[in-house]
Amino acid sequence: MRQTKRTNQSKMGGNTVRYYLKLIFHWWWLLIIGALIPGGVSYQLTSQKQDFYQAAATVMVGSGLQNPDPDLWQLNLSNTLAAAYAELVRQGPVTSAVIERLGLERSPEQLAEQIGTRIYSGAQLLEIQVTDTDPEAAALIANALADELIRRSPASGGSDPAQQEFIRRQLEELQMKVTDVNERINALTTSLADLTSAAEIQDAQDRIAALEEVKNRYQMTYANLLDSYQAESPNVLSLFEPAVPPQWPIASKTKLIVAIASMAGVGLALGAIFLMEYLDTSLRWEEAGTQSILEMPVLGVIPQQTSRKASLIFNPLSPVSEGVRTIQANIFLMRPDHPFKTLLLTSPGISEGKSFVLANLAVVLAAAGNRVIVVDSDMRRPTLHEYLDRPNAIGLADVLRHANTVDAQVIPLQETDYDGLMLLTAGRPPVDPATLLTSPRFQNLLAVLSQQSDVVLVDSPPVIGPPDATVIATLVEGTILVASVGQSRRELIEQARDRLLRQPGVHLLGITVNRVKSDGNYRYYGGATEKIAEGQGDGWLTLKEAAQQLGVSKEQARRWRKSGRLPAVRKGLRWLVDPADVTRMLEDTLEIKV
Template identity: 35%
Template structure:
């Protein structure tokens, strides 16, 4: 996996890092506030054992295996409703606290843990659960009293066996010291009677023991009774908050990838280069202020420097052919092509080049509004007058803009058939006349995917510049626009990305120190660059001759009319 692919995978995380951070903070904060409001909880724990494997000095595998199986069965019984209901009935409760029943691996030990905010309730419930579980065993139910009686009898018989054995030993000692035949016979008779009694006691003991729980496999013994808890459980607030923050971050990261998958817009330079396979000529950030013509304000900003970078890049690209007629279009409306065209025209005019801006959008023209000029006469007048056999001088159609080397050819009255007019022979002748009047001609056309006007004009231009808007232009629509231009073999120079982040602009580094100089803004009469030029004041933007000539857009004025 190369670095580019890795960057592509983590790009959603880098783009939505603020959302991930915000989600983690929100989840962590909510978890902290919730945990702080929770009352302390207490835990009561009791441990029981199934079988008598620990008391038996020689247990066999079958007994241990059966005891472990019974332990699993009793644990399952403790989790079921009958035992819970019996416990609630015994304690007169409507609901039991939370409790868990677990069996240690490969053992006969069952552990019951009860957690509640009331330590006394946890203690009582833990012990009652064990008592109810014992009642479910053979030692429980109605046989408990019988078991107690048998145990008492066993204890008495054990005592009788011990006394009889001691009496037999004593008689045997007496027998060793006797010499009379009669005494010897009596003592031996007593010993025989005692042995008969001992045999009877042992038989009775064995019979009772067989009916008791002593040594039984299916028997429950309490190893550790529950005790009253005195300290609450640790809250682990920090661990829980970190876990909640991590969950929030993971969910937000998943959402970022979903948003990235659903978002079909062109977002940054990488999308332009990788998705659309277009060279990025300039990335223009959104201009501040109500006036979109930032190149006419004369104030340094990232947007003005981006337009200057666009001008310079156009001058030094496409070394094989000069770009005198440049068409600017966009895939869809509201993507800033007209504003980009106007600012590029101003940037070129500031170098002293003779620029003619043609508003070829015969559907929704805006250049006359940007420059605050009338639109009574324009491009359509020139085309229709010649079509009707009249003669119209190009000079009479061009309007001055206040910048000495920039003139505007507005759209004129809107016709019912824009495509036919733009594709006519007269349009070619008009462009040929304009080539004699200007160093650079910029054509502002309608969007390429809305009408065919842009495709028609692309065949007349030396190059096409596609204007995109970050976060608005859809990749699929941009691809359709490029395909329509490529179908007529248009020469696509590259793309301009409007609305780019300030970081994406090549001229936004803080070391440049872009800002408004108070003295420059208030001295010398003030006002915008366009206002100063209208008062015939020298521009402080760029002076002709400061940029070296390039093989792209001409950087030196051509001889001819500069009105």
């Protein structure tokens, strides 16, 4: 049990990963746009910015490194003071003084934004960095900031060059004086041995004592001056390395900015994709092993086709044929001992491809040796005759409108290009198709057609709309719902299912999934019912007028004209058709006089 549960969880995880990969692959163009637009805009903005240069002046904090025997306490204190000076260099008094000295046209706050610092704690060094569009100005400002810090340090006096020179001269003079006093003391001390009188000895000793006192004063002054000259205080600053104008600008971050902007764009695009998929309630086909959709068994799957020539009618070896044969097999397996005689194919909404599926199913059933009659009961805008390449001059509407009794002799069935397959077109559009379909004549017509064939396939308008499909579903033995991937809404499919099942006597066999990998753009209803134009006597007919008399679309008439089936003459910018050719085509096809 645990192994089975683990396997099922692994399959679900794999399906989820495949779903998201398929989703990303489907929306690849949106991801590319999401990356290109922010990346291009950010590149355009960053490439227009000026180059910046950075110059750095280095200041030494304290003099511990100049001392042969440095004090550890002074070194630690110098590191702490370096951090304080790093903050001080950005403050208003320092920046204002530098602006005034150099005559800069900027505020202290603006100059502070140009300043950066770096502390080398192990070396007691503070690096003052200045960024500017002018390399000369960057170096000049960095040196001015370093000098201003040095001036403002408590022990800055010993660092003044003139004062240092004065102290040095004083030290040299004191050193000479101390040497002179020592020589005089030594001379007096030597002369004591030659003196004999007590008065002379006392006088020499007094002079030696006076010279010793002078010597002590000289030595004390020398020591004080020497301390000032060496300036060994930890709170003293000295310029270690001045700033020089940089030769190259700071490395641009254009690539990084563009990369971040592109990644952000891709992230937003992914979010939009997942949001659209979450809000999208259209029918999806995730796995070939799906057995049911919305509690309806799946009778078959029709793959997408790029053109009409991809259908089974034009190509029996196309992928569509396999899906249609699957539908045929599933319908047969539902009732193998007593096959269905009448079947309705309808759809929840428009543009689902029900007429396409019905036409292909009829061809497959006829190819299997069955006598098949297809009835186009979609009298609002019929299309079944175009799939079977037949005109729509007289059909179902004419039979139900004019015939008091339905007789096999008056039903205008048309032969098709397939053996055993007959077509009853919709005919001229009536004012109220629902009234004709609810009349007893339509039920009698289905009974007559059932006697003449093995199976009758009925095409109808969508379920969500006029009541035609619901009415017909109560008169046939089985109903098949055709839904299109990416086109049918799941809530619309549920409404169609519930509307059909609420009617007594409706046998909903299942659902057929069409256009598995495309959303299709075929328009089902293009406008309201219109009256067909009458013939214009002996005058020429335009291609549109000829199409109206033949009951086909203008596009179908144009295809017949190109193939030579409908003769036409070009006069100026228009193609004109002889009415006699239209009449002859109707007579040859219907075997009746129009």
